[in-house]
Amino acid sequence: MKTLKFSKMHGLGNDFMVIDAINQQVEFTPSKVQAWADRHFGIGFDQLLVVERAQQVGVDFRYRIFNADGSEVQQCGNGARCFARFVVEQGLTDKHDITVETASGIIVLYVQDNHWVRVNMGKPNFAPASLPFEFAQQQAKYHIQVADESLEIGAVSMGNPHAVLLVDDIDTAPVALLGKALESHPLFPQRVNVGFAQVIDSATVKLRVYERGATETLACGTGACAAMVVLRAWQLVGDDVRLSLPGGDLQVQWDGGPDSVVWMTGPAEMVFTGTIADD
Numbered sequence: 001m002k003t004l005k006f007s008k009m010h011g012l013g014n015d016f017m018v019i020d021a022i023n024q025q026v027e028f029t030p031s032k033v034q035a036w037a038d039r040h041f042g043i044g045f046d047q048l049l050v051v052e053r054a055q056q057v058g059v060d061f062r063y064r065i066f067n068a069d070g071s072e073v074q075q076c077g078n079g080a081r082c083f084a085r086f087v088v089e090q091g092l093t094d095k096h097d098i099t100v101e102t103a104s105g106i107i108v109l110y111v112q113d114n115h116w117v118r119v120n121m122g123k124p125n126f127a128p129a130s131l132p133f134e135f136a137q138q139q140a141k142y143h144i145q146v147a148d149e150s151l152e153i154g155a156v157s158m159g160n161p162h163a164v165l166l167v168d169d170i171d172t173a174p175v176a177l178l179g180k181a182l183e184s185h186p187l188f189p190q191r192v193n194v195g196f197a198q199v200i201d202s203a204t205v206k207l208r209v210y211e212r213g214a215t216e217t218l219a220c221g222t223g224a225c226a227a228m229v230v231l232r233a234w235q236l237v238g239d240d241v242r243l244s245l246p247g248g249d250l251q252v253q254w255d256g257g258p259d260s261v262v263w264m265t266g267p268a269e270m271v272f273t274g275t276i277a278d279d
């Protein structure tokens with residue numbers, strides 16, 4: 001029986017199966033990913049993270065991401081921090097500033113002490129076509145009908161698509177109902193991640209995210225970045241914001257430079273390393 005080595009990791013409870021596909025031959029099919037993601041019959045995770053050789057010269061690794069439903073996606077912020085810790089602890093690099101190719105571009109991971117990682121998540125893109133989101137005109141706020149409700153949302157790509165809406169009380173927000181309806185709304189042809197944000201003050205936001213392909217997770221890194229830049233565009237927060245998610249806090253900063261990139265800093269935890277059958 002062919003077996004595969006993997007690590008189980010998490011970033012604030014957003015949990016991952018991480019596989020070194022440089023030193024192991026693996027074929028990733030949607031059905032295999034779904035089976036491994038199953039929390040009863042498989043390993044159980046929100047996303048599968050895959051380490052591959054970079055295709056571009058001068059870049060350290062390629063980083064592939066699959067949601068629990070088997071869909072391959074462009075970006076995962078919590079996963080990027082775990083990716084960084086994994087490649088260092090597996091001895092795949094001796095660097096601590098690691099460049100990584102993703103399906104949405106190159107990000108840079110800075111491994112710090114105490115298993116914390118700081119990530120340059122790149123430049124947000126508010127153009128509807130970048131999500132994609134079927135609105136001709138880019139707007140700061142969009143009004144759309146969802147589950148018989150008229151919602152006011154922000155829309156931004158962090159490499160992956162995010163819709164963000166304000167709520168008065170994060171604890172009673174209809175995350176499952178509206179998150180599921182908005183995730184597969186026809187205006188988002190490739191579906192969308194949905195962030196529910198309660199602004200506490202200009203430096204503090206409570207956030208819950210219903211993730212595309214994974215339902216509500218305990219934390220979402222790109223969701224934290226998306227919420228920060230949308231709320232900043234609405235002039236509700238400043239350039240340095242703590243986002244409190246059910247699994248813990250992420251610090252997200254706007255660097256304001258010519259590239260106007262977003263930095264995210266948070267933990268990356270190793271849970272265990274094991275092997276799984278890969279027939």
Ligand SMILES: N[C@H](CCC[C@H](N)C(=O)O)C(=O)O
Nearest residue numbers: 076077078160212220221222
């Ligand atoms: N569900 C996301 C991918 C994982 C993002 C999230 N886990 C993060 O930490 O950014 C999507 O379909 O675009």
